[in-house]
Amino acid sequence: MAKVARKPEAAPPRAISFEEKDSTLVVVLSGRWTLEGHLPPVADVEQRLSGAQRIAFDTRGLEAWDSGLLAFLAKVTELARARRIAVDLSGVPAGVRRLIELAEAVPERKVARKQDGEPPLLARIGERTIALAGGTVGSLAFLGDLTLAVARFATFRARYRPWDLMLFIQEAGPQALPIVTLVSFLSGVILAFVGAVQLKQFGGQIYIADLVAIGMTREMGALMTAVIMAGRTGAAFAAQLGTMKVTQEIDAFTAMGFPPMEFLVLPRFVALTLMMPLLCLYSDLIGMVGGAVIGIGMLDLSWTTFYQETTKAITVGYVLVGLFKSFVYGSLIAFFGCLRGVQSGSSSSAVGDAATSAVVSSIVACIVANGILAVVLYVLNL
Amino acid sequence: MKAEEHGGNGARTHIIVRDLTMAYGSFVVMRDLNFTISRGEVFIIMGGSGSGKSTLLRHLIGLQEPAKGEIYFGDDNFTKADEAERQRILRRIGALFQSGALWSSMTLAENIGLLLEDYTDLNPEEIREVASLKLALVGLKGYEDFYPSEISGGMQKRAGLARAIALDPEALFLDEPSAGLDPVTARRLDELILELRDSLGATVVVVTHDVASILTIGDNSIFLDAEASTITARGHPKELLAHSPDPKVREFLTRGLPQEAAQR
Numbered sequence: 001m002a003k004v005a006r007k008p009e010a011a012p013p014r015a016i017s018f019e020e021k022d023s024t025l026v027v028v029l030s031g032r033w034t035l036e037g038h039l040p041p042v043a044d045v046e047q048r049l050s051g052a053q054r055i056a057f058d059t060r061g062l063e064a065w066d067s068g069l070l071a072f073l074a075k076v077t078e079l080a081r082a083r084r085i086a087v088d089l090s091g092v093p094a095g096v097r098r099l100i101e102l103a104e105a106v107p108e109r110k111v112a113r114k115q116d117g118e119p120p121l122l123a124r125i126g127e128r129t130i131a132l133a134g135g136t137v138g139s140l141a142f143l144g145d146l147t148l149a150v151a152r153f154a155t156f157r158a159r160y161r162p163w164d165l166m167l168f169i170q171e172a173g174p175q176a177l178p179i180v181t182l183v184s185f186l187s188g189v190i191l192a193f194v195g196a197v198q199l200k201q202f203g204g205q206i207y208i209a210d211l212v213a214i215g216m217t218r219e220m221g222a223l224m225t226a227v228i229m230a231g232r233t234g235a236a237f238a239a240q241l242g243t244m245k246v247t248q249e250i251d252a253f254t255a256m257g258f259p260p261m262e263f264l265v266l267p268r269f270v271a272l273t274l275m276m277p278l279l280c281l282y283s284d285l286i287g288m289v290g291g292a293v294i295g296i297g298m299l300d301l302s303w304t305t306f307y308q309e310t311t312k313a314i315t316v317g318y319v320l321v322g323l324f325k326s327f328v329y330g331s332l333i334a335f336f337g338c339l340r341g342v343q344s345g346s347s348s349s350a351v352g353d354a355a356t357s358a359v360v361s362s363i364v365a366c367i368v369a370n371g372i373l374a375v376v377l378y379v380l381n382l
Numbered sequence: 383m384k385a386e387e388h389g390g391n392g393a394r395t396h397i398i399v400r401d402l403t404m405a406y407g408s409f410v411v412m413r414d415l416n417f418t419i420s421r422g423e424v425f426i427i428m429g430g431s432g433s434g435k436s437t438l439l440r441h442l443i444g445l446q447e448p449a450k451g452e453i454y455f456g457d458d459n460f461t462k463a464d465e466a467e468r469q470r471i472l473r474r475i476g477a478l479f480q481s482g483a484l485w486s487s488m489t490l491a492e493n494i495g496l497l498l499e500d501y502t503d504l505n506p507e508e509i510r511e512v513a514s515l516k517l518a519l520v521g522l523k524g525y526e527d528f529y530p531s532e533i534s535g536g537m538q539k540r541a542g543l544a545r546a547i548a549l550d551p552e553a554l555f556l557d558e559p560s561a562g563l564d565p566v567t568a569r570r571l572d573e574l575i576l577e578l579r580d581s582l583g584a585t586v587v588v589v590t591h592d593v594a595s596i597l598t599i600g601d602n603s604i605f606l607d608a609e610a611s612t613i614t615a616r617g618h619p620k621e622l623l624a625h626s627p628d629p630k631v632r633e634f635l636t637r638g639l640p641q642e643a644a645q646r
Contacts (some may be wrong), residue, residue, distance in 0.1 A: 159500065247482035252545075255443045255479075255555075256497060257472035 014040065015061075025052035026091075027076070028060025033069035040072045045059055046079055055080050057091035070099055077104075122312040135343075142339050149259075149266045158262050168271035172233050176279060179228055184216075186223050188290025191215050196299055209309035212291030217318040219325075221284040223370065225276060226329035230362040234337035237268050238358035241341025242351035250342070265342070269334040276330025277323045284322060321382055325373060329366045336362040366368035396421040396553060396585045397442070402451035404437050411437050413611050415451070417604050423578060423587045424599045426619060429606030431491050435576075435589040437482065438606070439557050444468060453551070462561065473501055476546030476584075477555040482538035484530035490517060490541050491526035497548040501629065516544040520574060536567045540574070547578060553585040554578070560592045568592065572599050594638055597623065605631050 003343075014031035025048055032041065048056070055076070062069075065328040080087045089097045118124065152158040216345060241264060244250050253260045288310060295301045337358045344354035391480065392642065397419040419425045440446045442453060442580040452461040455471050463471060481616055484493050494513040498504055504512065514526055520540040524532075530538055541557060559575065560568035560615050572595050579586050584621045590596060599620040607614040607630060615622055615631040623635040 161496070244486075247486065248479040248481055249442075249485050251445055252477070252479055252483040252485065254445055255475075255477045257469045257474065258496075258500070 010233060012102070012290045016040070016044065018045075019058075020048075023052055024054040024056055024088075025049065026056045026058055028058040028061070029069070030059075030063075032064045033062060033072065034064055034066045035068040036142070039068055042072065042075045042079065045076050045131060049080060049085060052085055054086045054088060056088040059092050062093070065093065065096060070096060070103075074100055074103055075331070081237075083278065086374070090281055094309040115302050120149045124377045133282060138343065142342065143335070145261045146265060146269065146335065146338075150269070151259045153266055153270060154264070158266055159258065159268050160262050164263075165267040165271060168267050169275060171236075173278065173369075174227065176232060177282065179232065179278050180225055181286050183224050184221065184286040185290040186214055186286035187218060187220050188292075189294055191220065192291035192294035193298075194299075196294060200299070203294070205301060206305065206309055208291065208295045208299060209306050210299070210313035212288055213297075213313045214309045214318060216284045216287035216291070217322045219315060219322070219370075221287055222322045222326035222329060224287075225283050225326060226366045227273065227281045228281070228368070229276065229330070229364060230333045230337075231360050233272055234333040234362045235355040237272075237334065237337030237352045238341040239342070239351055241265075241338060242344030242354040245342070245344050246346050246348070246351060259309055260342070265338045268338055269331070272334040272337075273327065273330040276326045279327035280322055281319075284319065325370065328369050328373070332365045332369060333362040338367060390545065394420045398454040399442075399586070400452045400454070400502060402438075402441065402453065402545045404434060404446070405447045405449040410449070412606060415604075415613055416612065418584060420602070421582055421585055422579065423601040424575070424588060426600040426602055426603035427587065427589045427606065428595050428596055428619075430591065430608060433606040433608040435591070436557055438553055439477075439587070443475065443555050444472060451529060454489055469498055469615075473549065475553045475555060476551035478542045478546045478557060478559060480540070480561060481555045482530065482535075482542035484538055484545065485540055486530050489527050489529055489571060490522065490533075490544070493530070494545050494548045495543065496620065497545070501549055513548075516548055517541070519547070519578070520544045536563050536571075539563065539571065543571075543574070543578075545581065548582075550582055551584055553587065556586065556588045556590075558590055558592075559588060560590060560595050567596070568595065575599055577597075591606070593635055596635070606633065626640055 017028045019026040019028060027045060057073075073092065076099060077087050077089075089100065091098075105158070117129070139273075149158060152161075191212050192208050195208050196205065199205055199207055208334050241250070244264070249263065250260050253263055292303070292306050292310075295306050296303060338355040340358040340361065344350050395418050399415055399417050402415040403413045406538070408600075410593040415438070415516060417589075425437050427438055437446065441448055445482050448461055452459055454460060455474075458467065460468070460471055482560070484490070484549045485496070488496065491510060494516050495509045498509045498512055502509075510526070514523065517523060517525060522537060522540055522544065525541070528582055530541065533541065539562075543556075543559070556575070559571055564570065575586060575588070576599055578584065586599075588595075596619045603616065603622065605615040605622070605628075606612075606614045615626050615628050617626075619635065622631055625631050626635075
């Protein structure tokens with residue numbers, strides 16, 4: 001057999017014909033019945049099955065066979081059995097007969113077969129709704145447990161490894177500085193640059209300092225750090241906890257009497273929630289430096305003018321609003337990171353899904369929170 | 383509630399399972415399981431793949447809630463216990479998971495030390511000493527500062543066993559201890575389990591389908607049958623091999639071979 005003949009058009013010469021002798025259908029097979037080309041169609045046989053009481057095979061003209069013939073015969077046998085037609089396999093090669101018997105040795109387990117096709121629309125809507133409700137209940141239970149754990153932490157009654165807390169603070173704080181520096185600096189530059197083009201038209205270059213100062217402290221500092229930390233730390237939390245679930249490490253904690261909520265989730269949550277405002281403050285500062293570079297380099301402002309204008313524009317209120325936002329963002333990111341990790345399924349793809357979902361949920365939650373806070377702060381006149 | 387009221391036989395009885403039904407949602411894995419485990423025996427939970435052996439173990443160590451029924455440790459009702467009571471019961475048991483499940487961010491000494499740190503008043507130096515001793519017991523002296531990812535699968539299993547016996551538990555739960563080990567290592571682990579049972583006096587509950595191991599270490603056993611969804615045989619494994627009326631159980635214990643060949 002030529003190995004190169006893999007093209008579908010090179011279908012092997014094979015033939016099928018039928019003879020009917022007193023209610024016995026004899027299927028005559030000849031030529032090469034192999035997997036080359038396509039699997040032989042069963043429909044022809046199926047049409048002729050009605051009326052027959054017995055089905056037999058004549059394979060004297062068969063030149064070669066492999067699983068192609070086997071699949072064909074297995075299907076025919078199954079169809080015939082379903083119609084209570086006797087199957088006589090004495091005409092097929094002994095090897096084929098033994099393999100078909102082997103395939104039929106263990107009856108199909110009815111519950112093992114997954115349901116064919118999609119369930120009807122209403123059933124799907126129902127299933128999704130139940131899953132959603134279950135997920136919401138799970139998330140609320142997690143939130144409740146987390147709140148209790150934080151309360152115990154605040155009253156020094158929580159059980160966790162202080163060393164873990166230090167590690168997570170290190171991870172969510174100092175180690176994030178380089179990327180926060182880069183992104184914040186560029187945010188400041190972009191804010192200043194976009195503003196500069198407009199302000200230059202009516203000679204208001206000096207207000208670039210106000211724009212950057214207010215923009216960074218109120219909004220951009222907190223939001224930029226949130227996006228970075230969601231991708232960096234939130235995803236890492238979800239992946240760490242998801243993997244620990246796969247390797248049964250979380251089970252080991254539970255079984256040995258350590259509540260995973262306090263041992264695993266609490267230190268991560270506390271570390272990120274505490275570090276976010278600090279990162280935000282740092283980001284504000286670096287953003288303003290970025291703005292100053294544009295102001296001084298492009299608009300010919302002096303350091304002193306820029307500095308004075310910045311201090312005039314900035315108020316403690318703006319900074320506090322930004323810090324409060326970053327605190328909210330931090331707790332949302334930590335919450336979703338840990339929630340998705342703990343809810344993760346037990347496979348490698350489930351851990352990947354958990355990390356993705358942690359990033360998506362936390363960024364969406366941060367934006368939604370920002371919207372709500374914008375309205376609330378406006379009403380409160382802050 | 384006293385265990386005796388539930389058919390236990392006093393001090394010898396350690397764990398009692400009453401009418402336990404296990405389910406995932408509406409899918410019932412096993413129903414109406416009833417058995418008692420005596421103090422100091424090696425109790426085997428056997429059955430084919432997917433019969434719910436590991437699920438049963440997860441119920442026994444409180445990782446899953448029974449759909450119905452109760453589990454007692456001595457006189458304590460584990461199923462109905464409140465959180466503090468649960469913690470108290472869990473503190474007296476040790477568990478080895480199928481994959482070892484060592485905490486991957488900690489060294490072996492820290493894995494064992496965490497339990498001692500939290501449940502005893504030992505100082506760090508003493509904790510380190512006890513951790514070294516436990517590692518030495520399972521043949522891992524000198525591996526204190528290795529991380530789980532740096533040692534082989536067999537060593538992880540043994541380290542997991544060292545962690546399980548960290549607090550000198552009264553009951554030890556082992557999930558497929560010999561799975562994934564070569565025959566020699568598996569047999570050594572069996573010997574280790576017997577040795578620990580004898581020296582610590584602990585009750586050992588083993589989930590396994592390794593027939594060699596079942597016949598070597600088992601004092602008592604139950605056989606879970608996936609199709610019947612319940613226990614179809616119980617007793618000493620060797621007795622079951624010789625006299626079980628259930629052909630399925632005999633087939634399992636002889637690995638489907640003629641009996642003489644299986645017994646060797």
